[in-house]
Amino acid sequence: MVTMTSEVVRQMVKFQFPWIKNLKWSWQEVIIRIHNYRPKLHYLRVTWRPPEEHQVKCNTDGACQGNPGQSSFGFCIRDSRGDLIYAKAKGIGIVTNMEAETIAIL
Numbered sequence: 403m404v405t406m407t408s409e410v411v412r413q414m415v416k417f418q419f420p421w422i423k424n425l426k427w428s429w430q431e432v433i434i435r436i437h438n439y440r441p442k443l444h445y446l447r448v449t450w451r452p453p454e455e456h457q458v459k460c461n462t463d464g465a466c467q468g469n470p471g472q473s474s475f476g477f478c479i480r481d482s483r484g485d486l487i488y489a490k491a492k493g494i495g496i497v498t499n500m501e502a503e504t505i506a507i508l
Contacts, residue, residue: 455482464502473497475506 415432419439453459458479466473476491494505 450484452480452482452484457482458487462503462506464499464504464506466497466499466502470496470498470501473499473502475502477506 411429411432419436450461458481460477460479462475462477464473464475472493473495474491474493476489478489479487481487494502497505
């Protein structure tokens with residue numbers, strides 16, 4: 403039988419659930435808090451606007467699974483009517499999220 407000290411429990415919870423604060427650090431309280439946890443959602447509405455007449459807009463995105471992790475990038479170029487001119491997406495191997503975003507911009 404493995405017994406864990408309250409310090410081990412505290413470290414595990416702080417690492418896995420950093421938003422949980424002010425616990426007594428007993429297993430029972432940890433389980434109850436995790437079970438009852440409801441995240442606070444924050445959102446911001448973002449809308450795409452076309453560029454001005456005779457201009458184009460390039461939208462980019464880089465993403466990875468993990469950081470670093472398997473990554474890819476994509477971009478598209480649209481004209482002032484919103485019509486697609488060119489688009490590309492490609493896997494780029496294992497890089498960080500910042501590298502994936504930067505490669506998408508490049």
